[in-house]
Amino acid sequence: MSEENRLNAHNVTLAYGERLIIDDLSVSIPDGKVTVIIGPNACGKSTLLRALARLLKPQAGEVMLDGVEIGKIPTRKVAKRLGLLPQTPIAPQGILVSDLVSRGRTPHQSAFQQWSEVDEEAVLDAMQATQTLDLADRRIEELSGGQRQRVWIAMALAQQTELLLLDEPTTFLDLPHQIEVLNLVRKLNRQQGRTIVVVLHDLNLACRYADHIVAMREGAIVEQGVPKNVITVDVMLRVFGLKCDVITDHLSGTPMVVPAVEDYI
């Protein structure tokens, strides 16, 4: 495991009260890459992401950010380096899109410095990148699911962190909107060099957009690496219990999972 990476988990044990979710797991998030975490429901993907974002304290082991245990860094300082978009953030009632995106600047602001020039630039950039500038004066309730998701991502972008963790940002979106969000993720990574970790359900999209895939099952990492090494017939069976064939996506050259046809006879 490479130690040069900025975000690492060492032998973490994660639990909610008595309920053990992850036992003794280590992972290193490659810098400047898009990492996608896949795995069946309730395998601990979101739990791992929460621990990486210091939202869940490990019962054993530690999460290290830039060589320091993340829980020991003041939370505001972490928020300047690492951003997280939870699965179901709550939009304040009646909030305008521009105000919601502006809230991403929170760790950079205080009661005496409520809106600097840098804040303004960051929010404008984030809204341009996500194409939400036209929506600035709309209320969040008026937006479609895809637009809303773009606004949340804009908020996370405005935080201007080099590391960005997204928990299932494509849930509830139709395919074109999923593609739109993931294109945006890739653009942020390629153009701005941000390190991005995404939890995804769709395997084929994961293959397309990931530089690095982490496949989990029952709180443990089964396999990790570049898509074509991880997405194999064998691994799919071990991770999901899924019988399938893996072919090559002729457009992107990445692996593509084709589930086996159930034999009813």
Next chain:
Amino acid sequence: MSDLAKTRVSNAYIWRRNFFSVRLDPRTIWASLALLIAVLIVAIWSISAGDFPMSIADIFASFLGEGQKSHDFVIFKLRLPRLLTGLAVGAAFGMSGAIFQSLARNPLASPDIIGFNSGAALGAVIMIISFGATGFMVAVGAVTGGLLTAILVFVLSWKGGLNPYRLVLVGIGIGFTVYAGVSFLMTRTDIFYAAAAQHWLTGTLNARIWRDVYMTWLGFGLLAPLALGLQMSLNRLEMGDDMARALGIRINIVRSLMALIGVLMVSMAVAGAGPIGFVSLVAGPIARRLTLSSGACLGGAALVGALVLIGADLMGRVAFAAQLPAGVFTAVIGAPFLLWLLATQIRKGAM
């Protein structure tokens, strides 16, 4: 270097000087100004109206030190202390209501509904009945009672986190229980103390003296700036714990501090004017609607609270031949509001 500029991302204005910058939302400013003017009008009206009516000219003359002795007496000994106490108490009720409504993300979670008023009342009544206390010691009793009740409500409704509906239901239950304690004490005491306590329990601004003014303003003046300083963090909390922490908010510290400030504020208000209901409940939602604020609008809620309370006090004095305590009037305005709130919450499927 100082300038006022409009942001390019919203219709807010920014005032900057060196490293300082303040974000000003036009709608909030207009709404606050309108509220301030309304408060001022009701305040002047309150001073002029009553059994001994005075013209505005008389009032100004007295304030300039050129008024008649009788006018000076009525203004400075009777009506001004009553008005100023009412402003501080109303503002404190309003702001603490907005704090708890925001913390619980539910407009029903105002301190008068979830039992904090009753707790403060019990503490105060114990002091009045058992020790014949007045003034400062009543306040000590109220704050102690309010704090203990709040701790009890939070502990009993805590289940791996703060569930708003648990908080509301547990709070209502505790509130009734605590109030039963008040009733019990009333039946066991001397009629003289019982009468004094009962008068206070209705919630009134009657017969306030300057000591009440100093006490309530000192409390509000110390607590309100702290609350306003934490307002930004409070608003981030409304987006869920994970989101708030991801944005760098120390959620447990903010939540505990805000709850403490809110409890102290409401207890102090109860000490100042009795457990007046519904001011806390209505102030926050009205302020949000007026300012179109997307978070808790603490300043606005304080203004609305002050306006509602001195308005209720004024109505109680001028609308009927017999003087009605302010608490009766806030109930007349507040009860239908509560019904409407319950109806809309049920329709939204939130309850």
